[in-house]
Amino acid sequence: MSGAGRIAAGALAAAAAGPAIAALVPPGVLLSLLAQACIYAILALSVGVLARQNGMVSFGHAAMFGAGAYLAGIGLGAPGLLPAEAALPLAVLAVAAVCFGLGLIVVRVHGIAFAMLTLALGQACFEAANKARGVTGGADGLTVALPREIFGLPAATFQRAEGMFLIAWLAMVALAALAALLARSRFGLLTEAIRENEERARFLGYGTVLPRAAVFALSGGIAAAGGVLYVLYNGFVSPETVHWSVSGSALIMALLGGTRTVWGPLAGAAVYFLLREQLVEVTERWLGLLGILLVLVMVFLPDGLSGLPRRLRRRHGAEA
Amino acid sequence: MSAPALLARGLARHYGGVAALRGVDLDLVPGEIRGLIGPNGAGKSTLVDVLSGRAPGSGGSVRLFGQDITGLGPAARRHAGLARSFQRTSIFPALPVGAQLDLAARRVGATDAPRLLDELDLARLAAVPAEQTAYGDQRRLDLALALVGPPRVLLLDEPAAGLTAEESLALADRLRELARARGVTVLLVEHDMEVVFRICERITVLELGAILAEGTPQEIRRHPEVVRAYLGSAAA
Numbered sequence: 001m002s003g004a005g006r007i008a009a010g011a012l013a014a015a016a017a018g019p020a021i022a023a024l025v026p027p028g029v030l031l032s033l034l035a036q037a038c039i040y041a042i043l044a045l046s047v048g049v050l051a052r053q054n055g056m057v058s059f060g061h062a063a064m065f066g067a068g069a070y071l072a073g074i075g076l077g078a079p080g081l082l083p084a085e086a087a088l089p090l091a092v093l094a095v096a097a098v099c100f101g102l103g104l105i106v107v108r109v110h111g112i113a114f115a116m117l118t119l120a121l122g123q124a125c126f127e128a129a130n131k132a133r134g135v136t137g138g139a140d141g142l143t144v145a146l147p148r149e150i151f152g153l154p155a156a157t158f159q160r161a162e163g164m165f166l167i168a169w170l171a172m173v174a175l176a177a178l179a180a181l182l183a184r185s186r187f188g189l190l191t192e193a194i195r196e197n198e199e200r201a202r203f204l205g206y207g208t209v210l211p212r213a214a215v216f217a218l219s220g221g222i223a224a225a226g227g228v229l230y231v232l233y234n235g236f237v238s239p240e241t242v243h244w245s246v247s248g249s250a251l252i253m254a255l256l257g258g259t260r261t262v263w264g265p266l267a268g269a270a271v272y273f274l275l276r277e278q279l280v281e282v283t284e285r286w287l288g289l290l291g292i293l294l295v296l297v298m299v300f301l302p303d304g305l306s307g308l309p310r311r312l313r314r315r316h317g318a319e320a
Numbered sequence: 321m322s323a324p325a326l327l328a329r330g331l332a333r334h335y336g337g338v339a340a341l342r343g344v345d346l347d348l349v350p351g352e353i354r355g356l357i358g359p360n361g362a363g364k365s366t367l368v369d370v371l372s373g374r375a376p377g378s379g380g381s382v383r384l385f386g387q388d389i390t391g392l393g394p395a396a397r398r399h400a401g402l403a404r405s406f407q408r409t410s411i412f413p414a415l416p417v418g419a420q421l422d423l424a425a426r427r428v429g430a431t432d433a434p435r436l437l438d439e440l441d442l443a444r445l446a447a448v449p450a451e452q453t454a455y456g457d458q459r460r461l462d463l464a465l466a467l468v469g470p471p472r473v474l475l476l477d478e479p480a481a482g483l484t485a486e487e488s489l490a491l492a493d494r495l496r497e498l499a500r501a502r503g504v505t506v507l508l509v510e511h512d513m514e515v516v517f518r519i520c521e522r523i524t525v526l527e528l529g530a531i532l533a534e535g536t537p538q539e540i541r542r543h544p545e546v547v548r549a550y551l552g553s554a555a556a
Contacts, residue, residue: 186426189415193423196412203372204465205398205427
């Protein structure tokens with residue numbers, strides 16, 4: 001089976017697992033938690049795509065997530081202006097387009113400087129969300145009333161855990177499959193080459209800024225898609241959604257799971273949410289315990305949890 | 321008369337108050353393999369950097385088969401037909417060897433990647449990530465990335481660096497075969513004099529950012545200033 005065929009088969013199997021999980025988990029807090037985990041897994045996926053294809057670490061992806069949420073919320077709040085079916089994809093496309101334009105500038109910066117730049121841009125968006133009261137509701141946030149139906153589904157479907165879990169699960173699987181196909185494509189190979197050795201890529205005749213900006217835009221679009229689901233589920237978005245700590249959490253999820261594989265950040269998000277729920281019950285200082293776990297993973301599994309199978313295969317191969 | 325493959329006039333490069341290149345002129349005849357030698361700090365790598373667009377020159381011009389490429393960046397120069405390799409191995413460590421050659425070939429619309437893999441004994445490593453191959457394989461991959469196309473002019477910055485004497489000579493012979501078969505003009509920067517004298521038809525000697533001498537290997541071996549400044553008595 002070809003690489004694309006394997007990805008399609010894997011995505012179909014993963015998509016089919018969604019309803020099975022929903023049937024096994026009793027409706028309530030756990031399913032709601034899983035729905036949120038899927039939404040944040042999409043954010044972690046976006047961080048992972050940027051790290052994997054561009055080799056860049058972002059501390060500002062909450063801005064794209066929040067921008068998607070705000071734009072969708074504003075669009076949904078003005079039904080006379082745009083139907084919801086147009087407002088939601090437009091929110092994603094608008095964020096991706098802005099990221100592309102921004103990417104043409106910021107991807108020229110590397111390493112820690114890029115991380116700091118994204119942190120600064122993210123916090124600028126946080127401040128803008130706080131100050132632009134007339135548009136965003138300021139610190140009070142933006143309450144969004146959903147129309148009766150979106151894409152033929154009753155609005156309640158998006159705001160109940162059972163419905164949103166399935167929607168977010170399917171969106172997560174589809175976006176992960178898209179990221180996997182990208183990684184296997186010629187464009188994916190080029191961006192990996194640029195990540196590995198940008199100067200050499202230039203001397204092979206490739207321009208390197210456009211491909212990197214395109215990855216930045218794709219990553220931003222994925223984050224915005226997570227934001228759209230967030231606002232659909234919660235019916236509310238506030239500046240806290242844009243805060244750097246959300247970017248930090250997404251980065252922790254991506255690093256926990258590992259960014260060498262597409263599915264690593266998704267696994268990281270699952271572990272993060274499940275552990276957080278357990279640790280919160282044990283101590284108020286759950287974040288400290290999570291930090292210790294992250295340190296242990298980084299020391300003993302630098303490729304994250306998704307690097308574990310490869311490591312075990314190598315060890316098994318060495319012993320054989 | 322056909323235009324020189326590479327024509328540099330008055331190339332200069334200053335680092336602050338230090339002149340790394342001081343008005344260097346260079347003419348490469350199409351199809352020749354030219355050696356560029358000189359002591360450390362002579363400006364050899366700087367010259368290759370300025371010719372390839374890696375570093376901006378402080379003055380002078382570069383023409384490739386008559387086309388002025390002075391203001392072009394590295395990618396545009398590659399499209400014009402100028403390729404280079406680097407003193408330190410410059411490959412894509414995590415990518416499979418074959419995929420790297422495909423990537424390089426696709427950009428210039430070339431179809432010679434599989435043949436080049438064979439000719440440089442890399443076909444058996446096509447599916448292996450470059451970081452998992454031996455150093456000698458990585459050096460040949462570096463050369464292959466520069467040779468794919470093929471380019472019209474190839475600048476090689478110490479392609480034999482770090483190789484054993486035997487590997488260096490084998491690489492030199494292979495390079496000569498490949499360049500001749502493809503009609504590629506080569507400017508070869510190399511410290512290994514055995515390699516330079518073995519495959520170069522003419523040699524340019526650089527000292528303190530200026531050309532000290534130019535001639536056939538025999539002439540350079542006997543040139544008193546070159547012997548004094550660089551070769552020493554061992555060359556005699």
